[in-house]
Amino acid sequence: MEKKIRILVAKAGLDGHDRGAKVVASFFRDAGFEVIYSGLRQTPQMIVQTALQEDVDVIAISMLSGAHMTVFPRVLQLMKENNMNDVLLTGGGIMSDEDIQKLQEMGVGRLFGPGSSLHEAVAYVREWYEKTKGAKPEKENHD
Amino acid sequence: MDSKSFKRWQQEVASAKLRDAKFITASGDPVEMLGTPEMIKDLDYDRDLGMPGQYPYTRGVHATMYRGRLWTMRQFAGFGSPEDTNQRFKYLLENGQTGLSVAFDLPTLMGRDADDPWSEGEVGVCGVSVSSLRDMEILFDGIPLDKVSTSMTINSPAIILLAFYIAVAEKQGVKPEQLRGTIQNDILKEYIAQKEYIFPPSPSMRIIVDMIEYCTESMPQWNTISISGYHIREAGSTALQELAFTLADGFAYIEAAMERGLDIDAFAPRLSFFFNAHNDFFEEIAKYRAARRIYARRMKEKYGAKKERSWMLRFHTQTAGCTLTAQQPENNIVRVAYQALAAVLGGTQSLHTNSMDETLALPSEKAVKIALRTQQILAYESGVPHTIDPLAGSYFMEDLTNKMEQGAEEYFKKIEELGGVIPAIEKGFFQREIAEAAYRYQLEIENNDRYIVGVNAFQDKDEKIEIPLLQISPEVEKEQVRRLQELKRERDNNKVQSLLKELKQAAIENKNLMPVIIEAAKAYATVGEMINTLKDVFGEYQESTDF
Numbered sequence A: 001m002e003k004k005i006r007i008l009v010a011k012a013g014l015d016g017h018d019r020g021a022k023v024v025a026s027f028f029r030d031a032g033f034e035v036i037y038s039g040l041r042q043t044p045q046m047i048v049q050t051a052l053q054e055d056v057d058v059i060a061i062s063m064l065s066g067a068h069m070t071v072f073p074r075v076l077q078l079m080k081e082n083n084m085n086d087v088l089l090t091g092g093g094i095m096s097d098e099d100i101q102k103l104q105e106m107g108v109g110r111l112f113g114p115g116s117s118l119h120e121a122v123a124y125v126r127e128w129y130e131k132t133k134g135a136k137p138e139k140e141n142h143d
Numbered sequence B: 001m002d003s004k005s006f007k008r009w010q011q012e013v014a015s016a017k018l019r020d021a022k023f024i025t026a027s028g029d030p031v032e033m034l035g036t037p038e039m040i041k042d043l044d045y046d047r048d049l050g051m052p053g054q055y056p057y058t059r060g061v062h063a064t065m066y067r068g069r070l071w072t073m074r075q076f077a078g079f080g081s082p083e084d085t086n087q088r089f090k091y092l093l094e095n096g097q098t099g100l101s102v103a104f105d106l107p108t109l110m111g112r113d114a115d116d117p118w119s120e121g122e123v124g125v126c127g128v129s130v131s132s133l134r135d136m137e138i139l140f141d142g143i144p145l146d147k148v149s150t151s152m153t154i155n156s157p158a159i160i161l162l163a164f165y166i167a168v169a170e171k172q173g174v175k176p177e178q179l180r181g182t183i184q185n186d187i188l189k190e191y192i193a194q195k196e197y198i199f200p201p202s203p204s205m206r207i208i209v210d211m212i213e214y215c216t217e218s219m220p221q222w223n224t225i226s227i228s229g230y231h232i233r234e235a236g237s238t239a240l241q242e243l244a245f246t247l248a249d250g251f252a253y254i255e256a257a258m259e260r261g262l263d264i265d266a267f268a269p270r271l272s273f274f275f276n277a278h279n280d281f282f283e284e285i286a287k288y289r290a291a292r293r294i295y296a297r298r299m300k301e302k303y304g305a306k307k308e309r310s311w312m313l314r315f316h317t318q319t320a321g322c323t324l325t326a327q328q329p330e331n332n333i334v335r336v337a338y339q340a341l342a343a344v345l346g347g348t349q350s351l352h353t354n355s356m357d358e359t360l361a362l363p364s365e366k367a368v369k370i371a372l373r374t375q376q377i378l379a380y381e382s383g384v385p386h387t388i389d390p391l392a393g394s395y396f397m398e399d400l401t402n403k404m405e406q407g408a409e410e411y412f413k414k415i416e417e418l419g420g421v422i423p424a425i426e427k428g429f430f431q432r433e434i435a436e437a438a439y440r441y442q443l444e445i446e447n448n449d450r451y452i453v454g455v456n457a458f459q460d461k462d463e464k465i466e467i468p469l470l471q472i473s474p475e476v477e478k479e480q481v482r483r484l485q486e487l488k489r490e491r492d493n494n495k496v497q498s499l500l501k502e503l504k505q506a507a508i509e510n511k512n513l514m515p516v517i518i519e520a521a522k523a524y525a526t527v528g529e530m531i532n533t534l535k536d537v538f539g540e541y542q543e544s545t546d547f
Helices: A020-028 A044-054 A070-081 A097-106 A118-133 B001-014 B045-049 B082-094 B133-139 B156-173 B188-195 B202-217 B230-234 B239-259 B264-270 B281-302 B331-345 B365-382 B395-417 B421-426 B428-447 B475-490 B493-508 B514-521 B528-537
Strands: A004-010 A034-039 A060-062 A088-093 B101-102 B149-153 B180-183 B225-228 B271-275 B315-319 B350-351
Touching: A004 A020, A004 A044, A020 A034, A020 A060, A020 A118, A020 B428, A034 B239, A034 B365, A044 A060, A044 A070, A060 A070, A060 A118, A070 A088, A070 A097, A088 A118, A088 B082, A088 B264, A118 B281, A118 B428, B082 B133, B082 B230, B082 B365, B101 B264, B133 B156, B133 B475, B149 B156, B149 B202, B156 B180, B156 B202, B156 B514, B180 B225, B188 B202, B188 B230, B188 B239, B188 B421, B188 B428, B202 B225, B202 B239, B202 B264, B202 B421, B202 B514, B225 B230, B225 B239, B230 B239, B230 B271, B239 B264, B239 B281, B239 B395, B239 B421, B239 B428, B264 B271, B271 B281, B271 B331, B281 B315, B281 B331, B281 B421, B331 B365, B421 B428, B493 B514, B493 B528
Parallel strands: A004 A034, A004 A060, A060 A088, B101 B149, B149 B180, B225 B271, B271 B315, B315 B350
Antiparallel strands: none
């Protein structure tokens, strides 16, 4: 049976610039995902808590404040502590290639920089889902 | 216009082959192929344009415009520790910049000290870290505050940062009445767009009116609010939404101050505006021209302001950060140059040009210098500032300006129907309008209805980015925390506590908060301590999580 991918789109830290997070959330929703948007000013604890409560497949964090090297490792650690081994942590925002590489080595999924294609992000999550869960998610609406 | 030739032109166009492109503005509105006299047949020169420096100021707020004085070249700067930013300020002043503009980090913007758990990882990253007067003393060390004008981008804790500025000036022997500059202090746009709010809207408005009242009496050269469309646009609004929502915010402040019993002609001359310069060249120029005209008409006709200075909309412009691309970042120099030209043709009083690397990190010294030089080339080489409002009378430009004014009036009606700006914020009206516009714009890019060079057109597949990126060391945070803890040991803590109590009392009793905050600032009470005291009285705002 086909299942909708459940994704938490989260804004972490003090930053209030939610344009990117909302655009991504709308695009995922229109692509047929079940989207949970965290709202602003979320700590890593709050993000992981919501992910557990909502039983999501994916956590996507939007970061442009520069605090990504603090936030992503924390979330990753909390995910491990909660045995969320089958949940993907991905995200986007302003991060240097060097930082992206470091975060991916720690176990974070693909990270999308400025100017990334939303179609690509959707395709990436779908592909991950098929590979990890061995099931085909529901079809995208607007492709 | 000869109707026969017009018909013939229409026929020729109808049978001609046109480029396969969407002819829409950056806001998504259709663009006329040709301007004609027909489009502006009702335009009355004296009523709708007038002379520069005269009502309704469509052509500019000064009679001589840039022949009298060029715009202020004001580059926004702030990063790391107060020492780091102090050095950058001195560098910019040495390179011919004529005003300072301070960027604060996120903890400061949110009223949190460097040692607050929420501040971890964010100290000095997006701007300079300021927790107390001590940081502010370092920030302006060796910069004579009676000589420079300073702009501070700060909103929720604006009253505290202004108090710090007043206190630093006093230590330099400079009186409040000598201080020149602008504090952004536009809380309404925070709820609408940037979302760095702390208290609910009503107490926030009360704090702003306290500041207007204080500054009107004691700081006659200070711009008390910079009513900001910039962030509304960066959040994804259209040009028209930027224009309408910003002016609506401005009118809300004016009405709040008038309700307090302040004389409009005493405070209105010190209100200023801040707009974005986005990619669509003509639409941007029309936006600035319409803004001046709408403002003048309202101030005179609706609010009954008598002084000419009260009718004038003066504004700062920043080129649109959100238009810059991480791909082929050198192209951003060109984008910024066109946007700067639109701002100058639109008659801005002050301009910030973005640096090419800002989409990747805070600007490097070289990138900032190129951005400043872009303005200098425009000012001193292009000849553009020699004549005032050169696009006036252009059929296309005047039509676009009229459309902007009409569209804004329609938005004002909608806002009024919702009960005014604050109820409209609480109902999520602005937030929804902007989010929808942002999504539409992004879909246009995704679907290749809109080309962005380097992103979805003319890409360089093997591009390697080789511009130096400024990195903020984690040591900054450690040092700021250390300094703050040292301060808390050294200052007179009994005095601080008693002033915080006094602040709480003033908040409860509806007294003007400015005098007690200045005293607390001088006693080295921190931003976080003062904000937390006020949170006890006013509470914190939370918006709904709908998207």
